[in-house]
Amino acid sequence: MLHLKLGRVGCLLTRRAMVALTDSGARLSTHGHHEVSDQLDMSQPMYWDRLDTPLPDRPWKDVLDATDKSLKQKEKGPWSALSKEEKIALYRLKFNHTYPEMKRPSQEWKTVIGGMFIFFGITGLVVIWQSFYVYPPQPPTFGEDWQAKQVQRMLDMRINPIEGFSAKWDYEKKQWK
């Protein structure tokens, strides 16, 4: 049950996306002689290209002109009488994209990575500006002299003389081991 229900939920969630993606071609083809509304009527059966839904609720092209109608008539007869072009035309009447077209790779990843780096760059600029204009002056304890005196004081106090800090100082030769 799970994978079917998820498919349906995913289906519902993608409907919002499909509103943008089921291009005006779909809308125009369904609203032949009716007034064209700006919004897609979601109470009507919709078309979508999905790998897991091979047969959508309605055909791609609803409003058929005379050539299409005659082709549909021919479809009622033996299919071996149809030429390759006619078969392809029948497919294209009912469906928008073929499976390979649905699965075609997009270049979206480049936009994503590029956008990421742009934002990293902007953040970097903000950080640099901040270090000049926002941070207070550095405390005196960071200065070279202060640090040297601090190290000497720690050695004099024999900080961690067995395994740590002072253990690494050679008191005879007055240098680091």
Next chain:
Amino acid sequence: MVRERRDLYSLPDAPLASRCYSHSKVETDEEFDARWVTYFSKPDIDAWELKKGMNTLIGYDLVPEPKIVDSALRACRRLNDLASAIRILEAVKDKSGPHKDIYPYLIQELKPTLTELGISTPEELGMDKL
């Protein structure tokens, strides 16, 4: 063909559950196939039933047996719907995923039906390329 457990809510006429914790019978592969062949063999099947059946079948974690696809293609013929027949072939090819040897086997098994009904494969129509 490798299969997962089927769900209870597949079709209105599917009485069998196949969850391990139930005490009811587990459906065998043959029973599953037979059920689907019967579904598509309905003489007065309508377009909605074909749609519902195919979309449900493709939702399962399996590639349908040739006899099920054959039954579905014949249903398309009764509905005068060549486009859906080609779409079904595309869908089962997609279902095989990385196993590239399943689809040629299917086509080989379906060849008599395809010639009889005059269905061209997507490859013959050049629709398997972008």
